[in-house]
Amino acid sequence: MHSRPRDDDPRLGDLSEGEILRAILNRTARGAHTVIGPGDDAAVIAAPSGSVVATTDTLVHGPDFRMAWSSGFDLGWKSAAVNLADIAAMGARPTALLVALAVPRDLRLSFVESLADGFREACAALAPGCAVVGGDLTVSDVLTVAVTALGDLEGRQAVTRSGARVGDVVAVAGELGHAALGLSVLFGRFRDGDTPVPIDRAALGAGERAALDAQLRPSPPIGLGPFAAIAGATAMMDISDGLALDARRLAAASEVTIALDGGALGENVERALGGGEDHALLATFPPGIPPAGFRAIGEVVARGEDALLVDGAPVEASGWDPYRDWDSASG
Ligand SMILES: Nc1ncnc2c1ncn2[C@@H]1O[C@H](COP(=O)(O)OP(=O)(O)O)[C@@H](O)[C@H]1O
Ligand SMILES: Cc1ncc(C[n+]2csc(CCOP(=O)(O)OP(=O)(O)O)c2C)c(N)n1
Ligand SMILES: [Mg+2]
Structure with a gap:
């Protein structure tokens, strides 16, 4: 985001906790729902709908x-x-974020400053009015960002995973499989042996660059969460682990089967089904045309032997499981 000479960019280990915190808070905006922001023992957030x-x-x-x-x-x-996507997936409007950072001592201050900028700009772009209201700072060898997000239902009922009814239309808002394509570009093109190396964007085509952005800086349709709730969504969730896995979770919670139309899943059906991290919104609506921003991808049918069908046939439960899928040796 911004650069400055290295000498003027201390490592965190050369600073005090107070200095690091000041740098973060200088870059934190005040949210529309913040009653008491960062600086005291805890923040106070307005909860208009109780x-x-x-x-x-x-x-x-x-x-x-x-x-x-x-x-x-x-x-x-x-x-x-x-x-923010998890808040939106309940039909709520995000109001506040709490950010716990565990950061290595050799990390540069500018990295933490850019991190704070990223939080502020994501809130401004995806969930206006939401802001970081507090957090925690500690030292660790493994850089870790633990976020708590809060939201407001504005007087509505939450939209859970369990409300899908037979006959409902299954719809999605947002991308399917783009973030996964981005991840495959990273692992396929930007490693030296097993070691990740910096990205050379000039070496990529426009489609690959867009996929990288989807992976590294995703823009889920946060505003469409509350919009779907207002439009009568019967069930909703965000797709973090892949459509196949997450649709199964929604089907199980609702005790129905979700029957998807493969032709509605784009060019690469396998990637649309297996790719996580787009944080698209998967929702069910009463029969008819889904509301603006959502596209129909299938139908809710009576619970059968399989919780998920694509073009009438069962599919593999592909998707991301960190315990199964992460290999510490492969970057
Ligand atoms: N350590 C935990 N303690 C209590 N609840 C948890 C824990 N981890 C996950 N959960 C709950 O299990 C559910 C599924 O978690 P997760 O897969 O992380 O949700 P999502 O994919 O929407 O982020 C959520 O309701 C979450 O709050
Ligand atoms: C370096 C790197 N390796 C692997 C992945 C793949 N990956 C990490 S998290 C994730 C999906 C969602 O993660 P999870 O912790 O299950 O989030 P939740 O379902 O709780 O929202 C995927 C596909 C990645 N994004 N980056
Ligand atoms: Mg979720």
Whole structure:
């Protein structure tokens, strides 16, 4: 995002906690729902509708991102986006983020500053009014960003995973498989042996660059979460681990089968089904044309032997499982 001479960019180990915190807070905007922001023992957030939607997601160096591939800004943006998506998926409007950082002492201050910029800009772009209201700072050899997001239902009922009814239309808002394509570009093109190396964007085509952006700096359709709730969504979730896996979770929670139309899943059906991290919104609506921003991809049918069908046939439960899929030896 911004650069300055290395001498003027101290490592965190050369600074005090107070100095690092000041640098972060200088770059943090005040949210529309913030009653008391950072600086005291805890923040106070307005909860106009009397209940608070709360979620947390952690990004760990290794299984979730690599320093060679993600700038501080990217990491801040993505950490915000994946949490905002979980709030949106309940039909709520994000109001506040709490950010716990465990950072190595040799990290540059500019990285943490860019991280704070990424959080601020992701909130401004994806969830206006939402802001970082507090957090924590500690030292660790493994860079870790643990985020808690809060949201407001604005007087509505939450849209859960369990409300899909037989006959509902299954719809999606946002991308399917782009972030996974980006990840395959990273692992396929930007490693030296097993070691991640910096990205050379000039070596990529426009499609690959867009896929990289989808992976490193995703823009889930946060505003469409509350919009879907208003439009009568019966069930909703964000797709973090791949459509096949997450649609199965929604089907199981609703005790139905989801029957997808392969022709509605784009050119690469396998990637659309297996690719995680786009944080598209998967929702069901009463029969008819889904609301603006959503496209129909299937139908809810009575619970059968398989929770998920694509063109009438069962499919492999592809998708991301960190315990199964992360190999610490492969970058
Ligand atoms: N360590 C934990 N303690 C309590 N609940 C957890 C824990 N980890 C996950 N959960 C809950 O399990 C559910 C599924 O988690 P997760 O797969 O992380 O959700 P998502 O994919 O939407 O981020 C969520 O409701 C989450 O709050
Ligand atoms: C360096 C790196 N390796 C692997 C991945 C792949 N990856 C990490 S998290 C994830 C999916 C979602 O992660 P999870 O922790 O299950 O999030 P949640 O479902 O809780 O939202 C994927 C596909 C990645 N993004 N970056
Ligand atoms: Mg989710």
